[in-house]
Amino acid sequence: MKPAVRPRIRIKPSPAGNARPLLPPHQPKSSLNEKILRSPPPKTHKKRKKSRIFALPEQKTVLQALRIGAICVATGFVLPLIWVYGGAIYLFSVLMAAGAGAALYFSVGRMKKFLRDRTYRRKSSGSLDIVREAAGKQVETSFDGQAQGVSPSPAAVSRPQHPAFSAYMDAAQLSDEKEFSAPPLPGYFGPDDRETVPLFQSNNFADWSDAKVIRCVSEAIAQKRIDLFIQPIVRLPQRKRRFYEMYSRIRIRPDVYLPAERYIGIAKDRHMLAEIDNALLLRGLQLIRAADAGNLNRSFFCNISSLTLNDERFMRDLIAFLTQNRLLAPRLIFELNQEDIKTMDGGTLKILDGLSHLGCRFAMDGVTDFALDFDRIRQCRIRYVKIPVRTALRKIAHPEGFAALKRLKDGLNYYGIEMIVEKIEAEKQLIELLDADIEYGQGYLFGEPRKWSPE
Numbered sequence: 001m002k003p004a005v006r007p008r009i010r011i012k013p014s015p016a017g018n019a020r021p022l023l024p025p026h027q028p029k030s031s032l033n034e035k036i037l038r039s040p041p042p043k044t045h046k047k048r049k050k051s052r053i054f055a056l057p058e059q060k061t062v063l064q065a066l067r068i069g070a071i072c073v074a075t076g077f078v079l080p081l082i083w084v085y086g087g088a089i090y091l092f093s094v095l096m097a098a099g100a101g102a103a104l105y106f107s108v109g110r111m112k113k114f115l116r117d118r119t120y121r122r123k124s125s126g127s128l129d130i131v132r133e134a135a136g137k138q139v140e141t142s143f144d145g146q147a148q149g150v151s152p153s154p155a156a157v158s159r160p161q162h163p164a165f166s167a168y169m170d171a172a173q174l175s176d177e178k179e180f181s182a183p184p185l186p187g188y189f190g191p192d193d194r195e196t197v198p199l200f201q202s203n204n205f206a207d208w209s210d211a212k213v214i215r216c217v218s219e220a221i222a223q224k225r226i227d228l229f230i231q232p233i234v235r236l237p238q239r240k241r242r243f244y245e246m247y248s249r250i251r252i253r254p255d256v257y258l259p260a261e262r263y264i265g266i267a268k269d270r271h272m273l274a275e276i277d278n279a280l281l282l283r284g285l286q287l288i289r290a291a292d293a294g295n296l297n298r299s300f301f302c303n304i305s306s307l308t309l310n311d312e313r314f315m316r317d318l319i320a321f322l323t324q325n326r327l328l329a330p331r332l333i334f335e336l337n338q339e340d341i342k343t344m345d346g347g348t349l350k351i352l353d354g355l356s357h358l359g360c361r362f363a364m365d366g367v368t369d370f371a372l373d374f375d376r377i378r379q380c381r382i383r384y385v386k387i388p389v390r391t392a393l394r395k396i397a398h399p400e401g402f403a404a405l406k407r408l409k410d411g412l413n414y415y416g417i418e419m420i421v422e423k424i425e426a427e428k429q430l431i432e433l434l435d436a437d438i439e440y441g442q443g444y445l446f447g448e449p450r451k452w453s454p455e
Contacts, residue, residue, distance in 0.1 A: 243299050
């Protein structure tokens with residue numbers, strides 16, 4: 001009896017053109033509203049290729065060390081050969097030629113650096129002319145979109161420009177660190193508030209009277225002694241730097257600054273806070289121009305008060321300036337206080353709408369109440385919410401606090417808003433917050449504020 005033969009199964013291969021790859025099951029598309037809310041803000045600038053000229057200092061140091069090492073190794077091999085086959089005279093000639101070439105190389109490098117710095121200084125000083133030209137034109141903005149156009153107007157030409165632009169945008173004036181006596185700004189304090197005690201007698205600012213603080217701030221504004229500091233904001237948990245926040249500090253003498261909590265309330269009551277914000281913003285614009293020249297693709301947070309937003313002359317000049325420098329607008333993130341957002345009127349909301357159409361973004365800081373009005377936040381076009389770490393930890397300490405923080409985070413995610421926890425100073429504070437999926441962190445743990453100067 002013959003053994004059973006296993007039948008042969010022939011599978012006919014399908015043509016290559018009709019081959020159908022295995023696909024995963026079809027996923028339903030998300031709604032258009034969800035896509036729009038979760039999509040990142042549009043970028044109006046192209047990311048340029050990084051240049052070696054603007055490499056980081058660490059990279060430059062490593063490259064220079066490698067070059068010097070390679071030259072030393074090559075010299076160790078070549079010089080003995082020249083000594084053996086050419087003699088001492090020939091070796092001396094080669095060394096002289098190499099020295100002359102090295103001197104020429106370094107002199108050319110110095111000349112390139114000098115020309116590049118001079119070009120940057122010309123561009124920085126030319127920003128004042130740009131702003132003056134923008135202030136001399138009437139920007140027709142209904143704040144329902146971007147600027148509709150710039151048309152000259154006799155009334156606009158004769159209108160004086162905001163003094164903050166003419167005082168701070170000139171790079172030569174910003175880099176001037178000389179102390180000189182200038183009269184205090186009028187209207188900040190009366191003759192009865194003056195004191196005979198020297199201003200810089202003591203650094204114990206808690207003992208200073210309000211009159212002395214007002215005198216210090218007014219002279220700092222008049223003498224341009226408002227310095228700019230920047231602090232990094234990192235992505236969590238990788239701790240990679242993503243943003244920078246700009247601070248203004250009142251310098252009363254070299255390396256001595258007046259604490260912000262000592263003068264903010266007084267400056268707000270005396271209507272001096274708008275001048276400080278203007279100085280911070282205009283120095284920040286100069287910093288952004290320098291970062292753009294160095295291919296540093298970072299955005300910068302800048303505090304702005306409701307008084308500055310309601311300053312019609314300054315905001316008109318700012319919008320005109322951003323209209324002509326559209327690459328700077330996406331780098332600006334204005335910080336608004338939670339209390340100011342609650343009390344904003346319709347005119348201020350139109351200003352925010354106009355700035356957002358130019359490319360600016362907005363953040364809300366000073367959050368003390370977790371019951372956020374998301375409709376109001378959407379009207380103000382808020383993209384980031386900053387919460388102090390002590391406020392968050394105090395909330396978590398309650399039995400239902402962590403659940404409340406998670407609900408707040410879910411609500412922010414639904415509207416496409418990211419959370420930043422600020423003033424983090426210890427690893428223990430960070431560990432307690434990582435379970436809440438915080439996107440960004442800021443504080444002395446990741447980097448302390450550092451002074452920036454145009455040089």
